[in-house]
Amino acid sequence: MAGQILFFALAVTxxxxxxxxxWSRSPINSALWLILNLFCIAGLYLTLNAQFIAVIQIxxxxxxxxxxxxxxxxxxxxxxMPSVTRFTIARLFGFFLVMGVLAxxxxxxxxxxxxxxxxxxxxxxxxxxxxxxLARSLFTEYALPFEIIGILLLAATVGAVIIAKRKPV
Amino acid sequence: MFEDYIPFFIQLAIASGLSLTLLKGGELLGPSxxxxxxxxxxxxxxxxxxxxRQRYSIKFYLVAMIxxxxxxxxxxxxxxxxxxxxxxxxxxxxxxxxxVIVFIVILAIGLIYDIKKGGLEFD
Numbered sequence: 001m002a003g004q005i006l007f008f009a010l011a012v013t014x015x016x017x018x019x020x021x022x023w024s025r026s027p028i029n030s031a032l033w034l035i036l037n038l039f040c041i042a043g044l045y046l047t048l049n050a051q052f053i054a055v056i057q058i059x060x061x062x063x064x065x066x067x068x069x070x071x072x073x074x075x076x077x078x079x080x081m082p083s084v085t086r087f088t089i090a091r092l093f094g095f096f097l098v099m100g101v102l103a104x105x106x107x108x109x110x111x112x113x114x115x116x117x118x119x120x121x122x123x124x125x126x127x128x129x130x131x132x133x134l135a136r137s138l139f140t141e142y143a144l145p146f147e148i149i150g151i152l153l154l155a156a157t158v159g160a161v162i163i164a165k166r167k168p169v
Numbered sequence: 170m171f172e173d174y175i176p177f178f179i180q181l182a183i184a185s186g187l188s189l190t191l192l193k194g195g196e197l198l199g200p201s202x203x204x205x206x207x208x209x210x211x212x213x214x215x216x217x218x219x220x221x222r223q224r225y226s227i228k229f230y231l232v233a234m235i236x237x238x239x240x241x242x243x244x245x246x247x248x249x250x251x252x253x254x255x256x257x258x259x260x261x262x263x264x265x266x267x268x269v270i271v272f273i274v275i276l277a278i279g280l281i282y283d284i285k286k287g288g289l290e291f292d
Contacts, residue, residue, distance in 0.1 A: 064236060071225065076224075136252065160235060161231065161286050
């Protein structure tokens with residue numbers, strides 16, 4: 001029960017923060033809303049018993065990736081955007097109507113193609129989401145993909161240096 | 170299990186609730202008489218010059234990119250560090266150590282390349 005309340009609280013906050021990203025006129029405010037959104041999603045991972053992914057979400061996305069976003073905002077020297085068109089009841093009603101129809105259609109298509117996600121038992125998720133389970137398959141069964149990730153990161157480092165250190169022609 | 174994290178969420182709610190309440194309470198209860206001098210940004214006692222929005226050099230972005238690469242590297246080492254004893258008990262400790270060392274060496278090549286190319290220097 002507490003889990004369901006927490007899920008809906010986090011989901012609604014995540015959606016509200018997502019709307020805030022689009023709605024706010026200053027890029028820095030958008031970035032702050034995005035941080036709230038990422039934290040809510042980390043909380044959702046925690047309710048799904050994926051503790052490792054939840055911590056990584058905060059460390060890598062809300063920490064490191066957001067720093068890159070802020071750098072891009074400062075690099076491009078963005079200023080305030082012009083304010084959005086006026087908000088009316090008719091537009092709000094239309095928004096919820098379209099979202100409802102979209103959700104219904106997506107559900108119908110997904111159910112028709114039989115691609116709806118299966119219900120996961122919390123006990124099974126708790127076993128599969130822990131870091132030690134992850135380590136067991138990552139370092140034994142998937143050792144080669146793990147090394148390929150290393151090469152991918154190497155390519156990212158080298159590429160960043162090459163692009164940023166290029167001599168102006 | 171998920172129920173283990175309920176105290177964590179309660180603590181998170183209390184901590185954020187308390188800080189927001191204190192900030193908002195101070196704003197609502199305290200007197201507020203702003204004037205032009207008071208709301209001016211503080212710039213060592215001088216009048217502020219120009220805009221605070223300035224373009225930053227791409228070099229900062231390079232450092233941030235390199236930081237993310239090594240951040241992700243450390244993320245992959247956490248699960249290994251947690252289950253190191255399990256691997257030793259299962260008798261594959263050395264093999265897994267070898268895999269991790271290869272991973273670190275691959276990324277160390279990138280670090281050496283950065284240092285040689287001067288990617289971590291500001292000029």
